[in-house]
Amino acid sequence: MTKILLQQIADLHEARYAAAVEIDFIGFNFDPTLGTVLTIEEVTGIQEWIAGVKKIAIFGNDSIQNIKQLLNKIQVDMIQINTWIPPDELKDLSLPILKKIPIVHDVSFEQANFLMQPYKSMATYFLLDGFNHNITWGSFDNQPFEWKVIAKICQEYPCFVGFNLTVQTAKEVISQIKPLGVALHKGFRNEVNELNFDAIEEILEYRNQRNSQ
Numbered sequence: 001m002t003k004i005l006l007q008q009i010a011d012l013h014e015a016r017y018a019a020a021v022e023i024d025f026i027g028f029n030f031d032p033t034l035g036t037v038l039t040i041e042e043v044t045g046i047q048e049w050i051a052g053v054k055k056i057a058i059f060g061n062d063s064i065q066n067i068k069q070l071l072n073k074i075q076v077d078m079i080q081i082n083t084w085i086p087p088d089e090l091k092d093l094s095l096p097i098l099k100k101i102p103i104v105h106d107v108s109f110e111q112a113n114f115l116m117q118p119y120k121s122m123a124t125y126f127l128l129d130g131f132n133h134n135i136t137w138g139s140f141d142n143q144p145f146e147w148k149v150i151a152k153i154c155q156e157y158p159c160f161v162g163f164n165l166t167v168q169t170a171k172e173v174i175s176q177i178k179p180l181g182v183a184l185h186k187g188f189r190n191e192v193n194e195l196n197f198d199a200i201e202e203i204l205e206y207r208n209q210r211n212s213q
Contacts, residue, residue, distance in 0.1 A: 001211045002174050003181030004204065005127075005160050006188075008034065008058070014195055015046045019053040021204055024181065026053055030070065031060030031082050036193075043074045056080050056098060064089050071095070080127065087122045096124035098160070103130045109152050116157055127183055128153065129162035147176060154179040167199045171206050 003024040009015050018026045028043050029036065047055060054077040059067050061083050071079070071093075080098040081090065090097055099119045101112065116126055128150060153159060154177055161173050162183040170182050184203070188196050 002179070002207045003160070004207065005056070005181055005183040006200070007162075007183055007185045008036070009038075009046070010036065010193070010195075011042070012046045012049055015050045015053075017195070017197065019050045021201060023053055023200075023204070025056055025078070027056045027058050027080060028074070028076065029058045030062070031058050033060050033082075034058070040070065040073050047075050054078060058082065064092050067093065078124070087118050090119075090122045097122055098125045098127055099123040100127045100129055103128050103150075103163070105146070107146070107149060109149050112149070112153050113156070116153075120157070125158050125160060125180065127160045127162055128179075129183065130164070151177045167202050170203050174207060174210060 005025040005027065006014075006018050006023050007027040008029045009018065009026045015026055028038050028046075030038065043057075055075070056078045057071065057074065057076045058080040059082060062070075064085065067079065076095065078096045078098055079093055080100060082100045097119075099116075099122075101115055103112070112128075116123075119126075150161065154161070158180045160181040160183045161177060161179045162185060163169070163173075164185055164187050165173060165182060166187040169187070170184065173179065173182055182203075184200065188199050190196060
C-alpha cells in the first residue's frame, strides 16, 4: 500500500484532519530552512488530541545532543534527518529514522546509491526530495531517464518521493514509480499556506483505488 506523508503540519486542525482521513504520517517541523518551525508547546498540544497517525519530528542542522533533548519533551514515532549527520552518530537515537536525500536534475543511480548506502542499516525509510534545489516532478516531463533513475532507487530502497508534488504529479509518481510512499508539501497548500483538503482527498482516493486493484 502506498503510504502518504503530510509534511509540516501547521496546527491541531490539520493534524486532526490527517488522522481522520487516515493519512499514514504527519511531520512536525523543527528545521528552520524549510519554513515555519513548531514550538515544543505547539507539538505537545497537538499530540494530545490525535491518534492513529504516525508522527515524525523533522530536524535540520541540529546536533545529536540537541535532537535527543528535544525528543525527551515530545512524543513522536520517527525522526526525519535532513542533513548529513554521520551514520554512526545516529545510533544514539532510539527512534526509527527517515533520511532525506536531496535530488538534483542530473542525478544518476550510482550517485544516489553512494549517498544512501552508508545509511542503509540505520534508516528505516528514505525521502527523495528535490525541494531544496527547486526541482518539481513536472521538470522531469521531457527527461524520462530521470524517472527511471528514481524508479530504480525506489526498487532498491524503501523511499518516499517528494519533489513538491501536485495532485497530478503525485498520481504519476504513484502509478509510474510505485514508491513506498509520497510526501505532500507546498503543492497541497494555497497562496496563504492553507491545506487544500479536496486535493489531499483526491490523492487518498486514487491511492486506495490503486491499492485495491
